[in-house]
Amino acid sequence: MRRTAAAIFFLIIASAACHAQVSVEGALFFDRGHYWIELAFRDAAGRDTIPRAVTPAQFEITKLGGTAGHFRPSKVEIVSGERGGPVIVLSSGRLEGRACYRVTYLVPDSDPVVVDSICDPFLEPSAGNECGGTAFFRKYVAGAFRKDGDAVDLNQFKYEYDFSDEKASSSLSLEPRYRTHGFSFEPLFEQSAVAYSLAGRGKTSTERSALALAVSKAAWVRDLRLSVSTKYRYDRSAFDLAAGDSVVATRSVAVEGRVRFDNLFDRLNRHCLSVFKGVDCGFGYAWYQSDGGGLRGASRFNRTTPFANLRATWTFLDGFQLSYSLQTFWPASTGDEFAGFQSVRFRLLLRDALPAQAGKAYHPDVEFAYDTGRRLPLFEKEEKISIGFTFALYPW
Amino acid sequence: MSSWLGNRKRMRLDIAKEFSARSGVSAADFVRLFYDPVFPPLIGDFDSQYISDGGVLEEILSALGQATGLATVKIRSYFSRNETFAQFGEHLLRAGAYTKETE
Numbered sequence: 001m002r003r004t005a006a007a008i009f010f011l012i013i014a015s016a017a018c019h020a021q022v023s024v025e026g027a028l029f030f031d032r033g034h035y036w037i038e039l040a041f042r043d044a045a046g047r048d049t050i051p052r053a054v055t056p057a058q059f060e061i062t063k064l065g066g067t068a069g070h071f072r073p074s075k076v077e078i079v080s081g082e083r084g085g086p087v088i089v090l091s092s093g094r095l096e097g098r099a100c101y102r103v104t105y106l107v108p109d110s111d112p113v114v115v116d117s118i119c120d121p122f123l124e125p126s127a128g129n130e131c132g133g134t135a136f137f138r139k140y141v142a143g144a145f146r147k148d149g150d151a152v153d154l155n156q157f158k159y160e161y162d163f164s165d166e167k168a169s170s171s172l173s174l175e176p177r178y179r180t181h182g183f184s185f186e187p188l189f190e191q192s193a194v195a196y197s198l199a200g201r202g203k204t205s206t207e208r209s210a211l212a213l214a215v216s217k218a219a220w221v222r223d224l225r226l227s228v229s230t231k232y233r234y235d236r237s238a239f240d241l242a243a244g245d246s247v248v249a250t251r252s253v254a255v256e257g258r259v260r261f262d263n264l265f266d267r268l269n270r271h272c273l274s275v276f277k278g279v280d281c282g283f284g285y286a287w288y289q290s291d292g293g294g295l296r297g298a299s300r301f302n303r304t305t306p307f308a309n310l311r312a313t314w315t316f317l318d319g320f321q322l323s324y325s326l327q328t329f330w331p332a333s334t335g336d337e338f339a340g341f342q343s344v345r346f347r348l349l350l351r352d353a354l355p356a357q358a359g360k361a362y363h364p365d366v367e368f369a370y371d372t373g374r375r376l377p378l379f380e381k382e383e384k385i386s387i388g389f390t391f392a393l394y395p396w
Numbered sequence: 397m398s399s400w401l402g403n404r405k406r407m408r409l410d411i412a413k414e415f416s417a418r419s420g421v422s423a424a425d426f427v428r429l430f431y432d433p434v435f436p437p438l439i440g441d442f443d444s445q446y447i448s449d450g451g452v453l454e455e456i457l458s459a460l461g462q463a464t465g466l467a468t469v470k471i472r473s474y475f476s477r478n479e480t481f482a483q484f485g486e487h488l489l490r491a492g493a494y495t496k497e498t499e
Binding site: 025026027029030031036038040079087117119121122123 | 399400401402404434480482483485486489490
């Protein structure tokens with residue numbers, strides 16, 4: 001058996017680069033919400049070694065098949081293993097799953113060492129012998145629901161019950177993403193219903209639904225991810241109130257520029273302890289129009305507002321995730337005030353603690369949420385505290 | 397902390413050992429044909445040809461559980477005929493295979 005194991009071991013040839021003095025082997029892996037590249041160096045005698053004084057400037061990472069050119073890691077860590085020799089872990093928010101990378105190690109006064117084809121095992125074949133229907137589903141349907149490494153805008157179904165107010169609410173949010181010719185298209189469907197049981201006053205309910213389509217284009221500029229997006233959104237709210245039913249419909253168009261700067265936090269990220277991701281801010285302008293009938297729908301308006309958004313997610317201690325987002329608006333019409341909407345999410349990531357469901361389509365997380373403030377499109381005062389299970393789709 | 401490269405090699409060996417021992421395919425052929433190609437065949441292809449029945453598969457998954465430190469039920473939940481052995485191994489690594497030994 002030992003002989004068999006030794007034979008298999010020597011068959012390992014993938015992702016290795018040879019040099020007169022040193023050979024390097026690499027792996028792309030996913031841990032704590034980020035992708036990382038690990039490199040193992042060996043000297044001419046096959047012993048584990050680490051070059052002296054490695055810096056980010058000595059490494060160039062190129063996504064194979066990509067057009068964005070090479071980039072440098074934002075952090076280089078030397079990690080000493082409990083088994084085996086030390087390895088080098090390269091951090092960069094630009095690393096993505098289902099991709100292959102080439103790493104070039106620039107050796108002073110010598111030829112560079114190139115490690116080719118460091119691939120994610122979940123890399124999919126560009127062509128194969130699968131039938132047309134399977135290929136279409138894999139590429140366009142299933143692919144749209146994967147959001148590798150995303151911290152926000154996850155597809156989810158949620159049911160909440162507020163014991164104190166005898167309130168039950170359910171919500172469904174689907175926001176698949178399709179990419180073609182460098183553009184991302186994100187249709188959105190949201191439906192939520194809230195029912196209140198009021199002592200002595202029967203039951204009231206509110207139903208909200210939204211349809212939207214966003215088109216965006218993103219590009220890397222050095223270590224920053226810049227994107228521009230346009231979004232059209234239609235909201236419909238139906239209020240079943242004791243004083244009378246109301247329906248309010250709102251249409252809005254927003255243009256937003258967004259800067260994602262996860263990379264600035266790469267130096268703080270340690271993949272077992274603390275990972276920042278989805279850190280970005282955006283600025284934009286929105287046009288919105290509202291009309292409707294009944295008590296709540298009587299006021300009709302046609303307004304504009306500039307807005308600014310800030311979002312960040314921090315995953316810590318293996319399975320805790322804290323997200324914060326702040327939306328701010330400056331409505332242009334007379335009499336309107338500055339409006340802000342804050343959202344805090346604290347989530348227990350149970351995906352690794354519980355066995356995956358059949359088919360691995362989703363996993364439950366426990367989520368505590370606090371939302372407060374006023375926001376588009378109605379700028380009505382909102383405040384909500386909830387705790388419930390969120391069924392988020394697996395990122396892979 | 398153990399390296400991901402080291403754990404990935406170890407996972408490759410363990411999967412090759414357990415599946416080859418109960419399927420009649422040599423470990424070297426297993427890794428050459430079903431593990432190492434850039435786009436290897438799916439687990440379902442191997443399963444339908446070389447795994448005689450569900451009991452054998454349960455034995456394999458149980459043995460993998462002992463080798464990796466993961467519960468068999470967890471390993472079974474990641475076993476999908478529509479994925480490759482390399483992807484199956486990566487799922488197990490992401491689920492914490494071998495981590496108990498180093499804690």
